[in-house]
Amino acid sequence: MTMEKINATSESYFVLLGFSNWPHFEVALFVVILMFYLMTLIGNLFIIILSHLDSHLHTPMYFFLSNLSFLDLCYTSSIIPQFLVNLWGPEKTISYAGCMTQLYFSLALGSTECVLLVVMSYDRYVAVCRPLHYTVLMHPRFCHLLALASWVSGFTTSSLHSSFTFWVPLCGNRQVKHFLCEVPALLLLSCVDTHANELTLLVTSSIFVLIPLILILSSYGAITRAVLRMQSTTGLQKVFRTCGSHLMVVSLFFIPAMCIYLQPPSGNSQDQGKFIALFYTVVTPSLNPLIYTLRNKDVRGAVKRLMMLQ
Template sequence: MMEKSNASSEDAFILLGFSKWPHLEVVLFVVILIFYLLTLTGNLFIIVLSRLDSHLHTPMYFFLSNLSALDLCYTTSSVPQLLVNLWGPEKTISYTGCMLQLYFVLALGTTECILLVVMSYDRYVAVCKPLHYPVLMNPRFSHLLAAASWVSGFTDSALHSFLTFWVPLCGHRRLHHFFCEVPALLQISCADTRVNKMILMVTSSIFVLIPLILIFTSYGAIAQAVVRMQSTTGLQKAFGTCGAHLMVVCLFFLPAMCIYLQPPTENSQDRGKFIALFYTVVTPSLNPLIYTLRNKDVRGAVRRLMGRE
């Protein structure tokens, strides 16, 4: 995108989004706004509660706070722009805004893939090696794992963003999506994008399939340890925390696999929009509910906080 992008860097992209269904736009605006407010409220609640209550100063809630921060940033990188486009006749985003949105959406999504692996390892150590847990998951190592997740995600995104915005675009700048995404931008390119698509497929496999394999390997070992448990209380606690994490994993990874690990076709464009809408809007709002609804630690922390007040 060297000469063309430099020459017209101030031009805006048109995000077609859901303009094919104008009768749905008002309904989508209201529904998405509600889910966005739920996402902000629920994830901020987890972050603040984890900071205020000393009983939650554990690796599990440290990683959960990181996940909540990720979800907050992830939805905020795309949803406000979507709400603006749904509300008014303008469906545009500036070149700089598109470039930043692409970078942050991809970086935060990749970081979440790795962080979910880290969280599954934390649960594996807690259930399978409980006596060694304080040593293995010490604060320094926990912070190192979290930092590695963030650095890996933002580094991978830098590669894709650089390669995507160097590809020359056709005359129009109409993206068949509601936010700037790599596959949507590659579709309006005039150049041969097979190398870009191959790199996207390889890195998607690395950051989606391999994490998924590692997560299910961890939970395979956890399942074996749970079956051998004699304590009913320990069994219920293991199922509670691990079941919540597995549900979050499925809600995040399955839609991502449908988007990034299948060849794009004309028929898949509209389906991909609604799948992307699910994992960018719905999933981040459900994560706080999944982790806190049946969590005795969180309920206890809320009672202590209310009692203190």
């Protein structure tokens, strides 16, 4: 079925063109993405289950890490299955309701992750800079409130921002030059002036990308100063391992997000935008579990204890 025929049959569908310009590339891409998706599922489920089963990991750090793992599972599952279906078959369609649902949840979960990464950096700041007050400041109830605030802020922002995108008239344009329903790609379909939408996107992106990034860097600036005053080599190594992992995750998440959302949709090369989106929707969520668990003595100890109970 041709793209034109799909476009003409029903206006309740979008056509996600994705990488259809490179049909031979799509076969290899299907295999690679499926592998990354399985890695994401296995790695993040491993962290969630292990953190729940082992009492030694019932700490604020692993509580927030479990939230991040669950968030990554939801985020990838809202995008990748549909993408795999479109890569496998000739019809690269998604229903209007499916597109808007994907848009809503990808925005909500992406915004939630921005806030959650700030919360995780605050946890590391308190652990390093206020160690004697850590158990008081990071009380379990307070940790649950911080996590709840991250999720509520993300979903609230998505509700507001998605509604602006839903009302943009598309005037029959249904071919999305992307592999997912993303705000910049949908705004390019509009036949009216979208400067107000682009300004809204820029403002909300600045609030949920730039401000969290500044807060995270401020936390790690304070952590660096505290670490430089430490005398213990063992303490230094532990801090660098834990904080280094978090900073790597922050870099993998925020750098692509800034490339996509902190410039007008028309300023993005469409192919470049697709490959950047491919990185932060497929690669980053699969790497997070590896980054946090690689060379992590707490996780290795938890696995050993779990195996001894079998």
